[in-house]
Each structure stands twice: as structure tokens, then as C-alpha cells.
Amino acid sequence: xxLEVDKLQIHYSxxxxxxxxxxxASFVVPEGRIVGLVGESGCGKTTAVRAIMGVLAENGRQAGxxxxxxxxxxxxxxxxxxxxxxxxxxxxxxMSSLDPVYTVGSQLVEVLTKRGTHSRASxxxxxxxxxxxxxxxxRRLADYPHQFSGGMRQRAAIAMALALEPSLLLADEPVTALxxxxxxxxxxxxxxxxxRLHLSMVLVTHDISVVAYLCDEVVVMYAxxxxxxxxxxxxxxxxxxPYTMGLRNAFPDLLSDALELVPIAGSPPDLSEPLSGCRFVxxxxxxxxxxxxxxxxxxxxxxxxxxxxxxxxxxxRTAALDPRxxxxxxxxxxx
Amino acid sequence: xxxxxxxxxxxxxxxxxxxxxxxxxxxxxxxxxLDGVTFDVGDGDAVAIVGESGCGKTTLGRLMLxxxxxxxxxxxxxxxxxAEITGEKLRAFRRQAQLVFQxxxxxxxxxxxxxxxVVEPLINAGIDKAEHADRVASAFRRxxxxxxxxxxxxxxxxxxxxxxxxxxxxxxxxxxPRFLVADExxxxxxxxxxxxxxxxxxxxxxTMGLTAVYISHDLALVRYLCERTLVMYLxxxxxxxxxxxxxxxxxxPYTQALVAAVPVPDPDQSRAPLPIKGxxxxxxxxxxxxxxxDRCPHAMPRCATETPALKPVAxxxxxxxxxxxxxxx
Ligand SMILES: Nc1ncnc2c1ncn2[C@@H]1O[C@H](COP(=O)(O)OP(=O)(O)OP(=O)(O)O)[C@@H](O)[C@H]1O
Ligand SMILES: Nc1ncnc2c1ncn2[C@@H]1O[C@H](COP(=O)(O)OP(=O)(O)O)[C@@H](O)[C@H]1O
Ligand code: SF4
Ligand code: SF4
Ligand SMILES: [Mg+2]
Ligand SMILES: [Mg+2]
Numbered sequence: 190x191x192l193e194v195d196k197l198q199i200h201y202s203x204x205x206x207x208x209x210x211x212x213x214a215s216f217v218v219p220e221g222r223i224v225g226l227v228g229e230s231g232c233g234k235t236t237a238v239r240a241i242m243g244v245l246a247e248n249g250r251q252a253g254x255x256x257x258x259x260x261x262x263x264x265x266x267x268x269x270x271x272x273x274x275x276x277x278x279x280x281x282x283x284m285s286s287l288d289p290v291y292t293v294g295s296q297l298v299e300v301l302t303k304r305g306t307h308s309r310a311s312x313x314x315x316x317x318x319x320x321x322x323x324x325x326x327x328r329r330l331a332d333y334p335h336q337f338s339g340g341m342r343q344r345a346a347i348a349m350a351l352a353l354e355p356s357l358l359l360a361d362e363p364v365t366a367l368x369x370x371x372x373x374x375x376x377x378x379x380x381x382x383x384x385r386l387h388l389s390m391v392l393v394t395h396d397i398s399v400v401a402y403l404c405d406e407v408v409v410m411y412a413x414x415x416x417x418x419x420x421x422x423x424x425x426x427x428x429x430x431p432y433t434m435g436l437r438n439a440f441p442d443l444l445s446d447a448l449e450l451v452p453i454a455g456s457p458p459d460l461s462e463p464l465s466g467c468r469f470v471x472x473x474x475x476x477x478x479x480x481x482x483x484x485x486x487x488x489x490x491x492x493x494x495x496x497x498x499x500x501x502x503x504x505x506r507t508a509a510l511d512p513r514x515x516x517x518x519x520x521x522x523x524x
Numbered sequence: 525x526x527x528x529x530x531x532x533x534x535x536x537x538x539x540x541x542x543x544x545x546x547x548x549x550x551x552x553x554x555x556x557x558l559d560g561v562t563f564d565v566g567d568g569d570a571v572a573i574v575g576e577s578g579c580g581k582t583t584l585g586r587l588m589l590x591x592x593x594x595x596x597x598x599x600x601x602x603x604x605x606x607a608e609i610t611g612e613k614l615r616a617f618r619r620q621a622q623l624v625f626q627x628x629x630x631x632x633x634x635x636x637x638x639x640x641x642v643v644e645p646l647i648n649a650g651i652d653k654a655e656h657a658d659r660v661a662s663a664f665r666r667x668x669x670x671x672x673x674x675x676x677x678x679x680x681x682x683x684x685x686x687x688x689x690x691x692x693x694x695x696x697x698x699x700x701p702r703f704l705v706a707d708e709x710x711x712x713x714x715x716x717x718x719x720x721x722x723x724x725x726x727x728x729x730x731t732m733g734l735t736a737v738y739i740s741h742d743l744a745l746v747r748y749l750c751e752r753t754l755v756m757y758l759x760x761x762x763x764x765x766x767x768x769x770x771x772x773x774x775x776x777p778y779t780q781a782l783v784a785a786v787p788v789p790d791p792d793q794s795r796a797p798l799p800i801k802g803x804x805x806x807x808x809x810x811x812x813x814x815x816x817x818d819r820c821p822h823a824m825p826r827c828a829t830e831t832p833a834l835k836p837v838a839x840x841x842x843x844x845x846x847x848x849x850x851x852x853x
Binding site: 230328396398422437440442444 | 541576577578627684686708717718720723741742743744745771781783787788789791792793798800802803806
């Protein structure tokens with residue numbers, strides 16, 4: 190395991206109290222593997238990767254749990270030492286974070302000389318290489334960000350994260366706003382980097398299709414917790430947690446005959462309220478009274494689910510395929 | 525049905541900063557964002573425009589809303605040439621044609637309350653103040669923001685992406701438009717929220733009888749919204765057909781690549797490798813002839829010299845490729 194996240198708790202202090210953005214999340218990243226972190230917005234994906242990278246917002250702090258990188262429990266000093274060199278990060282808003290007054294090339298050179306040990310000359314050569322890697326023409330180094338389309342800006346941001354050849358890349362929604370061909374090309378670049386450099390990766394996305402295409406493992410987060418995790422094939426073909434099933438239904442599928450998307454009604458809970466039991470209760474068509482009492486994680490090595498009705502997963506999965514299931518009131522429970 | 529928007533050979537060039545050698549040569553390079561686009565949007569239709577980043581989708585949307593002027597060609601709205609829509613007519617047009625932005629997080633002024641954001645188009649259009657509250661409330665109702673008055677005093681950062689996108693839509697709908705251009709309306713949203721917004725887009729189009737143009741790069745999404753899809757490449761329409769045809773039987777080599785690139789949520793459905801390489805070439809210097817030829821696996825000599833015109837190949841299906849047209853006229 191290159192990375193182990195163990196019962197991680199990240200709290201933000203806000204005017205309305207403490208928001209438990211990550212509340213006991215555990216997952217692992219096997220060396221050389223790509224792990225997809227999926228879930229709706231606000232469920233703590235960005236917070237989790239920012240915590241690993243050690244770049245939490247001012248009002249955020251690690252309130253519990255551990256992050257272990259290459260066998261070493263991370264503290265502030267180790268995080269600072271490894272940041273960018275061993276662990277790199279493509280922020281969610283990377284696309285809009287380029288400075289409008291400098292050329293993209295000079296910003297890349299800046300990153301290479303400030304974060305790395307490059308001289309300006311070698312940084313320029315490396316910039317051209319990096320641009321090539323992400324499929325941008327070298328000539329575009331001289332352009333300003335506003336001359337780039339959205340897709341080109343995102344490629345540049347990815348080039349910046351890859352600058353120092355890290356061994357673990359945390360990429361937060363790196364292909365989200367990109368068109369499919371560029372998206373596929375970048376996913377293929379990431380895969381080739383994984384293979385060539387034995388790069389390990391955490392790919393934050395809400396796109397199950399991206400996970401299906403690129404990732405080896407998937408970690409599904411809901412309300413600050415991991416509700417299901419395991420090999421991508423297993424989890425997507427036979428999801429065990431109703432939340433994963435709901436996500437799968439809400440997702441457009443180019444090859445399906447169904448021309449109806451089924452939303453999961455409601456929204457994730459407010460994380461500054463005290464929560465107990467399974468956090469999916471208010472939205473889960475399969476919730477039972479016992480679900481509110483506590484949550485249980487079942488399954489061992491490989492495929493894990495945090496649904497207390499896990500023994501009935503097969504029947505629940507069949508029922509979840511029917512759009513009507515998701516229209517019923519949240520108190521609907523299967524007999 | 526009659527066309528609401530008609531585009532004839534529309535061209536849009538943007539001047540670009542000249543490189544030193546271009547200065548020396550006295551060249552005046554331009555990005556050919558749109559390079560001869562012709563199509564109609566039927567009244568009440570929902571048409572999708574798909575294509576790679578930079579192919580001109582947003583520019584096309586902005587032209588249809590008269591937010592920019594074309595360099596060449598003609599656009600008309602409800603039979604009136606856009607060039608003649610000025611003064612009072614322009615104000616009327618602004619009420620009828622609305623834009624839903626690409627990114628709800630950028631679409632609203634962060635310093636304005638939600639109420640202010642939605643009422644603003646009414647103020648700009650000079651609508652009687654007495655009508656504002658009712659109109660705003662009905663716009664919020666349309667986008668299913670329950671307890672809408674609860675949102676009035678909030679600021680954009682206090683809303684979730686899905687709520688924000690509903691507010692952005694309320695703002696676009698508050699004047700009761702007949703034409704809507706939605707530029708990547710859901711690309712920034714979550715799956716589950718997105719499913720709800722897509723249903724909402726379908727619903728408002730049906731109940732308000734809207735004509736809509738959806739700009740997207742995501743064929744998988746477009747399938748849920750539009751009966752017809754136009755595929756663009758480097759400022760040109762390369763294929764125009766019913767969406768299911770585009771998805772199931774793409775004919776242009778570029779469309780075939782687009783379809784192949786779409787990931788699907790099933791790891792057992794292996795996706796074919798991309799049939800094309802490289803990137804969209806620099807829009808300043810597109811290849812001669814067919815601008816797709818440097819990436820096309822089927823390119824032939826003729827493709828370098830002759831630009832393929834968009835021609836009908838089957839009922840309601842048009843393609844701009846020499847493979848799909850007779851070799852000699
Ligand atoms: N104001 C401008 N000045 C110079 N070039 C521009 C300007 N606006 C757009 N362009 C260029 O015109 C071309 C088309 O851009 P446009 O924004 O219409 O593409 P798009 O298809 O909407 O892309 P995306 O999917 O990234 O939104 C691109 O090459 C772009 O760089
Ligand atoms: N700086 C912050 N201060 C307070 N709350 C925050 C901050 N950043 C994120 N949050 C909250 O933490 C939760 C998780 O957010 P985030 O990690 O961004 O989720 P995701 O990446 O899954 O969308 C959300 O409820 C969000 O509103
Ligand atoms: S069945 Fe109960 S435990 Fe399982 S996801 Fe639904 S609410 Fe949670
Ligand atoms: S015209 Fe030629 S280069 Fe263009 S798409 Fe057709 S075969 Fe390919
Ligand atoms: Mg995030
Ligand atoms: Mg655009």
C-alpha cells in the first residue's frame with residue numbers, strides 16, 4: 190500500500206459550528222494502482238485529498254485518524270517535505286487558477302524552478318516535454334491563459350502537477366469539464382504514466398464512467414464516510430450499497446436503451462448537524478428503523494459495504510433497477 | 525415547422541496577437557472560430573451542438589443570442605435579420621432569447637443576493653416594479669426551488685451547485701423567453717443533481733414551448749435532451765442528424781471518434797481505442813481542404829484540396845465528408 194487512510198476525520202470550524210466534512214473515512218491505495226474516489230458534491234472527496242496533500246483550508250483541521258504514506262504516518266513536517274515531490278495534486282479548480290497576466294509557459298517554468306531544482310533553461314525544456322505529454326503544442330507555451338480554451342487550461346494544470354514526477358498523484362475532478370476526446374486522451378495519458386512510471390493515483394470524480402474506464406479500485410463516499418469500496422469491476426457490476434446503486438442509475442449511459450435518468454431524491458445531510466446511524470437513511474428506499482441506530486461495515490478484503498442490509502444486497506440490487514423504487518417515499522422498506 | 529433561428533454561411537473570426545514572424549510578414553492571423561455554418565433551428569425544437577473544446581460551440585451560441593456579431597454570413601431570428609435587430613427591437617429580442625451559462629458557479633455575481641440575481645433581467649427590461657415579486661416567485665416555482673423565498677436573501681456561495689443551477693435557470697426564464705441557449709448547463713453538476721436538472725430542462729421546454737439549443741461535449745447527456753444533434757469540428761458543422769443516428773450510426777469519421785471516446789459506466793463494456801490521434805489543430809492554421817484530415821484515418825488526396833460540403837446522405841442526415849458523397853459531380 191502506498192497510501193493508507195485510516196478513520197480520517199477532518200473538521201471545519203464555521204460560524205454555525207463544526208462541519209465534519211470527513212468523518213471516519215478509511216481506504217487504501219495499493220502501489221501502482223488507480224483508485225477512484227466517487228460521490229456527490231459535498232461528501233468530502235476534495236477535503237480528503239486536500240488533507241492527504243496537507244493543503245486544508247485555514248479553518249480545517251485533522252481531528253482524528255491517520256494518513257500513512259509509504260509506511261510513514263504523516264505529520265506536518267513529512268507532508269511539507271513530500272508535497273509536490275512525492276505527492277502531487279491537481280486541484281479541483283486548477284483550470285481557473287492560472288494567472289491571467291503571465292504566459293502559461295512562464296507559469297510552468299515558475300513551478301519547476303520554485304518547487305523543483307530546475308534551472309530556468311532546463312525548466313523551459315521540461316515545460317515543452319510536459320506540454321507534449323498532455324497533448325499541447327509547444328508553441329502554446331507563449332500564450333496567455335485567456336487564449337486557451339477550457340480544455341487546454343486543464344491540460345496545462347495537469348502538466349504542472351506532473352512537473353516533478355511524483356509517485357502519488359491526487360487529481361481532483363481532472364477531466365470533469367472536458368470534452369470526451371480530450372478526456373479520453375488525458376485518461377490514456379494518466380494510464381500510460383501509471384504504467385511507465387509506476388504512478389499511483391487517487392482520482393476524485395463524480396463520473397462513474399471515468400472510474401469504469403480508468404480505475405482499478407473504487408471508493409464511494411457519502412456524507413464524509415466511505416460507504417462502499419472494492420475492485421471497480423466488482424463494485425460497478427454488483428454494487429452492494431444502495432447509494433452506489435442510486436448513483437449508477439442517475440448516470441447517463443450512451444449504450445443504454447433507457448432514456449430516463451433516475452435522480453436520488455433529496456440531498457446529502459448537513460454535516461454540521463450531529464448524525465448517527467447510516468447517513469443515507471433519509472434518501473434510501475430500503476431504509477428500516479434499525480438503520481438509524483448505527484452503521485455496520487461488512488465484507489472483507491476487497492469488496493466492503495456499509496449497509497446493514499448487506500445480506501439482502503442481491504434482492505435490493507434488483508429492486509434498485511426499477512425507477513419506481515426511487516420515487517417511493519423514503520420510509521419504503523422491503524418486506 | 526418554421527425555423528426560429530436561421531444561420532447562413534456564418535463566419536466569425538477573432539483577431540489574435542501576432543507573432544514576430546507574422547509581424548515581419550505583415551500577416552494578420554485570425555482564429556476562425558466559425559467558418560461557414562449553415563443550419564436552422566425549428567420553432568419548438570431542441571437541438572444539440574456537440575464537439576471538442578474550441579470548435580466554436582460557445583461562439584455559435586453567443587452569435588445566436590447577438591452577444592457577438594458575425595464576421596460574415598447572415599443570422600435571422602423569427603424571420604428578422606439579426607443585423608437589423610437594434611434599438612427597441614434589440615431590447616425585445618433580449619427578452620425573448622436567453623443564455624444559461626456553462627458554469628453556475630461563475631454565472632452569478634457573488635455580491636448579489638439570489639433575489640437580486642433573478643430580478644435583474646426584469647429591471648434591465650424595464651418591467652413594471654409591481655410585477656417583479658410575482659414574476660420572480662413564478663420563475664422559482666418553475667425550477668422547483670421549494671420554499672423559494674428562503675433563498676432570496678442568500679448569496680451564491682451559500683447554495684449548492686444544483687440549487688445554483690436552478691437559480692441560474694430561474695434567471696434565464698424570468699422574462700418568459702421563447703429561445704434558450706444552454707452552454708454546458710450541467711457539466712459542473714453532480715450526477716444525481718444533474719439527472720434532476722435534465723428532467724427540469726425537458727420540463728420547462730415542454731411547458732413553456734421553448735426552442736432550445738444545448739451546447740455540450742457529452743453525447744451521452746445530449747441523448748436525454750435533444751432529438752437532433754449537430755457535430756462541429758474546427759468551426760464547421762460536419763454532421764447533422766437525429767441524435768439516435770449520431771449515437772448509433774455515426775457517419776463522419778470525427779463523429780465516430782466522438783462516440784468511441786464516450787466512457788460508459790460499465791467496466792465490462794470495453795471501449796475501443798480512440799480511432800484518431802492528436803488534437804484539434806491550431807484554429808489559426810487549419811489544414812487545407814477537410815480540416816479534419818490530419819487526424820482522419822480515412823484521409824485521401826482529395827481531402828487536402830477540396831473542402832467537403834455538408835450534404836444530405838439520408839433522410840434528415842447530413843454529413844460533410846468525401847467518403848459519403850459521390851467522387852465526381
Ligand atoms: N475573444 C476571443 N479572442 C480570440 N480567440 C477566441 C475568442 N473567443 C474564442 N476564441 C477562439 O475561438 C475558437 C472557438 O472558441 P469557443 O469558445 O467558441 O469554443 P467551444 O467549442 O465553446 O469550446 P469549449 O468546449 O472549450 O467551451 C477557439 O480557438 C478559441 O480559442
Ligand atoms: N473551508 C471550508 N469551511 C467550511 N466547510 C467546508 C470548507 N470546505 C468544504 N466544506 C464543507 O465540507 C463538506 C465536504 O466538502 P468537499 O470536501 O469539498 O466535498 P466534495 O469534494 O466531495 O464535493 C461540504 O459540506 C462542504 O460544504
Ligand atoms: S438499507 Fe439502511 S443501512 Fe443500508 S443504505 Fe439504506 S438506510 Fe443505510
Ligand atoms: S473528407 Fe476526407 S479527411 Fe475529411 S473526414 Fe472525410 S475522409 Fe476524412
Ligand atoms: Mg470536490
Ligand atoms: Mg464553450
